[in-house]
Amino acid sequence: MKIYGVPLSVHTRKVLVAARLKGVPFDLDVVIPVVPDNPPANWRDISPTGLIPAIDDGGFRLADSTAIIHYMERKHPTPALLPADSKELGAAVFLDAWAGSALFRNVVHPIFHNQVVNPNIRKLPADQAAIDAAVNEAAPEAFGYLESRAPEAFLVGGELSIADLAVVSNLIVFHYLGRRIDDRFPKLQTYFRRHLDSPVLGAALADERPYVAQMGLDLSFIG
Numbered sequence: 001m002k003i004y005g006v007p008l009s010v011h012t013r014k015v016l017v018a019a020r021l022k023g024v025p026f027d028l029d030v031v032i033p034v035v036p037d038n039p040p041a042n043w044r045d046i047s048p049t050g051l052i053p054a055i056d057d058g059g060f061r062l063a064d065s066t067a068i069i070h071y072m073e074r075k076h077p078t079p080a081l082l083p084a085d086s087k088e089l090g091a092a093v094f095l096d097a098w099a100g101s102a103l104f105r106n107v108v109h110p111i112f113h114n115q116v117v118n119p120n121i122r123k124l125p126a127d128q129a130a131i132d133a134a135v136n137e138a139a140p141e142a143f144g145y146l147e148s149r150a151p152e153a154f155l156v157g158g159e160l161s162i163a164d165l166a167v168v169s170n171l172i173v174f175h176y177l178g179r180r181i182d183d184r185f186p187k188l189q190t191y192f193r194r195h196l197d198s199p200v201l202g203a204a205l206a207d208e209r210p211y212v213a214q215m216g217l218d219l220s221f222i223g
């Protein structure tokens with residue numbers, strides 16, 4: 001399976017970690033949509049949204065991390081990343097979608113865009129008000145919700161699921177951006193640390209380290 005994306009991206013990481021967990025061999029084809037002229041000429045045929053990740057599995061093309069994980073789940077059922085129980089499945093799918101808006105769209109994306117993409121890649125001024133709103137309002141609101149779910153090892157059903165991949169992947173980029181989960185959210189801090197210490201995530205983080213270092217992002221929270 002070919003995976004298009006860049007390992008430090010929130011949504012690409014979800015797919016890379018899912019592939020590792022399921023033992024699916026993959027080749028990574030690095031595509032960085034925020035860098036002008038970086039994506040290949042036929043990029044929109046591969047990813048209709050223009051976003052990463054996308055895959056090509058023996059000629060079958062699919063974009064969107066959630067769609068890809070659902071596809072991989074059918075093809076490679078173990079270990080399951082979608083709970084078998086109906087309520088737990090609903091909760092996991094909800095948290096994956098919630099992470100895409102409350103954590104990515106409202107927190108990680110505005111910080112990344114204004115702290116990294118605009119000043120360093122597009123040579124545009126950063127919108128400091130957008131960063132401040134993400135850090136001071138959206139992040140505590142989202143973290144408060146997660147804290148209220150009292151996460152221990154996993155968010156849903158006592159096992160790793162797509163919900164954990166989505167939430168943890170966002171928290172990693174939040175940390176790369178020099179931000180931290182503050183002490184108002186002790187359960188979330190412990191939950192995040194536990195995932196960072198997991199072997200599969202550790203291997204994925206080791207692979208993405210060169211990309212993170214090259215962009216001058218903060219790696220100090222990792223071992």
Ligand SMILES: N[C@@H](CCC(=O)N[C@@H](CS)C(=O)NCC(=O)O)C(=O)O
Nearest residue numbers: 009010011033051052053064065066
């Ligand atoms: N719902 C999509 C979201 C994908 C997405 O937002 N990807 C980001 C990187 S994490 C991207 O491609 N950004 C490039 C851009 O905004 O141009 C998914 O789950 O794959």
